[in-house]
Amino acid sequence: MLKTSEIAPCFPILQNKTIILVIRYLFMILLAFLLFGIILLISGKDPLQSYKDIFTYTMGSAYGFSEVLVAMIPMLLTALAVALPARVGLINVGGEGQLYIGAAFATFGALTFSSLPAWLLLPIMIILGMLGGALWAFVPGYLKSIGLVNETITTLLLNPIAPKIIGFLIFGFWHSPMDTVKTPNFVAAARLPTFFGTRIHLGLVIGLILLALFWLFMKYTRWGLEMRAIGNNAQAARRNGIPLKKYLIVVMCIGGAIAGLAGMSQVSGFYGVLLLNFSLSLGYMGFMVSWLAGGEPLGILLMSFVISVIITGGNLLQLTRGVPYSVINLLLAFTVFVVLARPNLIKGKKV
């Protein structure tokens, strides 16, 4: 293993902490690709050519790069939905379920108020989506706040229920005349606007703004300070007069609302229709991104970019090299393994 601390004295540049961090991250990604190359080789594909494809596509072409950004949108939001509750010590593994319910609520808005103009319809859908996610997170938050059931387990248990409710709604009420596994396409007014002729939609802007707000909120507001106090020692915070129960419920609901927003932005910005099982584990990916980033906004941005490059590149390999999509999960897992195996690199991360 490369130990930068050992070779650092020889190169003055290596004493800069940021550069050490960057070198280590690059090294870790390299290691992940090496591991994946072995898998590709075993399955009879040329790894070098595959990697070249991935990079020329995702970094070398404007369209490919835009696709990476598109893939980033739900991940930014679901990671934030984990990072925020984590600040008060809540572990939200329920992003997946909250995302589905948010999407269902937003779809309800899109189908019911389809005659409204976009400037009115979209805010309604956003609010509905956030409401749905918040509702799904309220149950775990409330049960935790009264000390009954651990939120990790309730959020996990609520995950498989959400897509079944979606199935019920689609089959029972919302399915399009042609197809029973999805709703009719949304009207144009119910679609988030896209930019530059690509599939990048308003969700990216919303995600980046929320990320910045999260940072400002935690650093400069009273509530952020109190949340950090709860995260460090909940009982001490409670004895100092911070309303612990209220914080646990509200923060959990806000986390859920952000995950619900991710669901809304997927159906409204990306698909334009509500599909059965559309999420493909986005909620769980958000959880990993958030932990890899140590819950820090910049880290979330970086890690969701890396994961998105992998997924977008994987989609390409699936098309051009006939690599089965689920193998992309391997590259994803290797990357996360390698990063997780070096937890001391991420500053400020508490295990």
Added chain:
Amino acid sequence: MTLLAIFGVISSAIFSGTSLLYTTLGEVIDERSGIVNLGLEGVLLVSASSGFAVTSLTGSPYLGILVSVLAGGMMNMILGYLVISRKANQLASGLALMFFGFGLSALIGKSFVGTKINSLPRLLLPGLEGLPRLYTSLFKFDPLIYLVIPMAFLVWWLLFRTRWGLGLRAVGENADIAYASGRNPHLIRYQALFVGGMLAGLGAAQLAIAYAMNWTEYMTAGRGFIAVALVIFSKWHPLRAIVGALIFSAAVAFQLLLQSSGVQISPFLLDTIPYLLTLIVLIAWGGNRKHSAPASLGRVYQGSE
């Protein structure tokens, strides 16, 4: 509704509940040593696919089961390296293991989709020989089903009646004190993960080789997560895990029964019954939960330098 339909439902509940119980037992061992394994879904998938592949290639289901069991243990070793040696976050490592399992199992199982295999022999439940043929065919179970209850008792004996189990539980409660009294927390946690993974592998083998007798991607359908919930439901106790798995399978059976009797409820909503029921029972039992959770569950043992 006929008696036959009810028996059919009970029989299928037993078949699907068995793999769940094995998996839950494995997770009980993991968590008693202080490690949450959220990647159980991936462990199950890799075990199921590798066991199925070996059964299909060699024609021997016993060899397949052996490979499944070992694969389960090996998968948990990956988690062990991350969370024990590298001191990484357990939940995130577990989810990464899940994605790893999704990918690896698809790669292993790709060329075995739709293949037929020799399965385990199925033996009639003793005492039911007098029943008509139509009924007896429902109560022919594979050996792994008969073994699951004894296995729960074996796990109970291991955890609560052996020195190894005592050390394991001590590490789960407080690794520092266990270290001070001469145990090796790292080693014990690795052992717990390996044994737990082997049990999960047995559950996966029952699912793929004995019950479904085929391989499809994501065939575990959330069993791993259910097992994690059932562990808490059973308050980290292997014998209560039997009850947990029974209740969950009964809920599944009840839902199948409602469907087969033509009740006009969406199958999607019926599918949520087992999860809702588990949630409700958890809430009902929630009050004294704190006293039974391993005290250092999820914490990293930093070691004593």
